[in-house]
């Protein structure tokens with residue numbers, strides 16, 4: 001029997017997971033089909049460091065231990081993200097230097113805890129604004145300055161010399177200004193010897209865009225710099241225009257074709273530059289997109305009953 005991970009023998013096939021759903025058919029499917037996991041939300045700062053003097057590693061530990069026990073790679077996501085910043089950090093009362101020290105301590109604590117267990121970290125997630133290419137004016141930028149990203153990468157590297165460190169963002173394929181800004185940042189890091197091992201394209205895409213050639217072009221720019229590429233959060237909307245109420249055969253095949261293209265591009269990357277192709281959830285019935293967009297979609301490889309969809313077979317055919 002073919003499975004995703006058996007078919008993809010030059011990179012990890014990842015899936016976003018939750019600590020409460022590592023049992024039963026989740027467990028069976030993860031172990032059978034996938035070779036890497038990412039915590040969908042439980043390794044973010046609002047969960048792991050909910051108040052100034054509390055850390056909560058319970059859910060994160062459960063996910064990391066699950067990976068370890070089952071020989072599944074664990075990708076860490078994500079140390080710094082404006083959308084998962086706890087309120088106490090947003091309202092931080094101390095000086096800028098105290099803020100930076102607090103961030104350094106946070107990063108050092110987390111990275112040290114999972115050293116040797118987590119292969120890679122998204123250090124900073126979504127730092128670049130849509131359209132303008134400017135840095136988002138997050139609390140991190142306000143307190144630590146424009147160089148906050150570089151500082152965070154250095155904190156991670158100091159805590160773990162071996163862990164792979166990624167910059168992760170969305171819309172880098174359809175938003176050329178954003179893509180250019182990210183590559184300018186990457187080139188600046190390389191020039192200044194700031195550690196960075198790879199770039200994650202989230203890949204929240206649709207059945208009819210972006211074009212394969214544009215995915216390829218963006219990916220090539222990472223390979224040219226000899227960095228690793230992670231397709232880190234793949235989901236493929238079948239209903240971006242809200243025009244269907246159930247997944248039609250036609251839309252399902254269009255989605256399958258897009259998944260196949262994505263996998264073809266990823267698979268054609270030189271092996272040294274590959275890392276993982278991760279899907280952002282297991283079953284359509286539990287996709288985050290329902291809450292995010294407020295209407296139904298079927299963006300994943302399995303339906304609500306763990307059945308393989310056309311999109312699943314598109315993945316296999318892309319290899």
Ligand code: XIL
Nearest residue numbers: 040041077078125126170202233288
């Ligand atoms: C989302 C999760 O899927 C949700 O469960 C959570 O409530 C919010 O975050 N970009 C990212 C991911 O980098 O961390 C986001 O995940 C989706 C968008």
